[in-house]
Structures are given as C-alpha cells and as structure tokens.
Amino acid sequence: MRCIIMSNELTKKAAEMLLNGATLLSEPCPYCKGVRVMKDGNALCVNCGKNLK
Template identity: 45%
Template sequence: MSSEDSASRIRSAASLLVKGGTLTSDACPKCGGVQVRFANKTTCINCGNEVKAGAAQKAEPEKAAPAQASSGLASAASLIEEKIMLLATEIKNESDISVQKQKAELLESYLRILEKTKSLLG
C-alpha cells in the first residue's frame, strides 16, 4: 500500500473534475469511496476502481440535470460544497492519521475546484 498512489489517484480524480467530470452520489461498490464520472467512465478516488457507464445500468433517471451551463456549474459548486462538508465531518471522526491525510488532500482539491467553479460563475 502506497500513499503516493492514493495521492496521485486523488490528483487525477481532481483533474477529471476540472476537465468536466462530476462527482457521483453513488459510493464505490468495492470500497464505498467517492467516485468521479468522466466521459463514460466512473473512477473511484479512493481505490481507483473503474466502472464503464452503460455496461450494467440501463435506466438512468437524470431528471435533475439542468440544461444550462451556468446552472450546471452552480449545482456542481453546491455538490462540491456538500462533499467538502461531508469530508470535513469524516476527517473529524477519523482516527487513522493516514486516512485523515488522504481525506485532507482530497478536501484541498475540492476547495481548489470549488474556487475555480465559483470564479467561473462570477
């Protein structure tokens, strides 16, 4: 187990978010970690497990998806804010220091993304 690996995974997940990927509300089926969906692939930030979208799932109700780009950004921002709150709580309750560090790094990435997203919103 290498912490460098998980750090680079978090970094690549963060870059997916910057490229237009979205955080999914579904937890990783393997480890329960946070997943990022980009293109037609869902990648777990925690363990790196990748799932190709459209393979198993058929009915995908994405009714809440807003059509406009600006409201899409706004909902992305609020989603990231939600994740930050969740992570902050998890860090508070986490006793394993290496997990804390991992989550803190993830939180830092979220904050950077949130900053960018908000600057795009103006």
C-alpha cells in the same frame, strides 16, 4: 506508504478530471465505498482506483 502515494495520484487524477468537466457521483464505489467521479462514461473511484462504466 504505497497506499498514500497511490491515493495522492488518484486524488490528482480525480481533480484533473473534475477540472475537465467530470462530475462527482452520489453513489459510492461498490468495492470500497469511496467517492467516484464520472467523465465520458467512466467512473473512477478516488479511493481504490477501480474504473467502472
């Protein structure tokens, strides 16, 4: 259940970032191959939560 809650929180954060001008990246997360969003030089993975620059 913890993974589902974490995933929901990350999805909400990603949606908020997209609404505030973030973009979806074409390259998947190097750790889990999840979808990433980019804002102000920070790339957040919606799946695992890693924040890469």
